[in-house]
Amino acid sequence: MTKEFNPAPHDKHADDPKQAAPADKKQRKLEKGLEDTFPASDPVSETQPKPSKD
Structure with missing residues (x-):
């Protein structure tokens, strides 16, 4: 029997x-964010900003 190629x-x-x-x-997720914001001038961030202290 021969070995299958x-x-x-x-x-x-x-x-x-x-x-x-x-x-x-x-x-x-990044690609989806880009599609949801097109056309836009600001790029999508891969991280969420920290909550403000106010």
Whole structure:
């Protein structure tokens, strides 16, 4: 029996999907924020501002 040819072997340098998921989620939130504010002059911030003391 011969070994089956795999045209896309496992990439040992690829990111672990479990570790990449939070970064992907953050990126999707940023993209959604950009779409919701288009057209605008101010870029979307990836973090929320701290609440004011007033």
